[in-house]
Amino acid sequence: MNEVFRDLLNQSVVVYIDDILVFSSSYDQHVQHVREVLTRLRAHQLFVKAEKCQFHQRAVSFLGYGITDSGVRMEEDKVEAVRSWPVPSTVKEEAESGGAKLRRG
Secondary structure (H helix, E strand, O other), X not given: OOOOOOOOEOOOEEEEOOEEEEOOOOHHHHHHHHHHHHHHHXXXXXXXXXXXXXXXXXXXXXXXXXXXXXXXXXXXXXXXXHHOOOOOOOHHHHHHOOOOOOOOO
């Protein structure tokens, strides 16, 4: 997928595995960008599921981030999930929680 959109990456397109985000600074540009993305997908015989697509949105959720015209933020439910993790009280719990394993000696 990155090869298909190589020249558009971080200019008007972000791709993560099979998720594609098209962004633009104006509505007219956005229409052009979306057309270009759909044209390239068709040319490479790649398809989208219409029920998974959202077009011309002012705010989207993408990979755990809320993206709007005013910026990018972590989605609050993701932040709250991390904040509510229990604090490990032993070295074993720390290791099991994915924390760094300390080696001495």
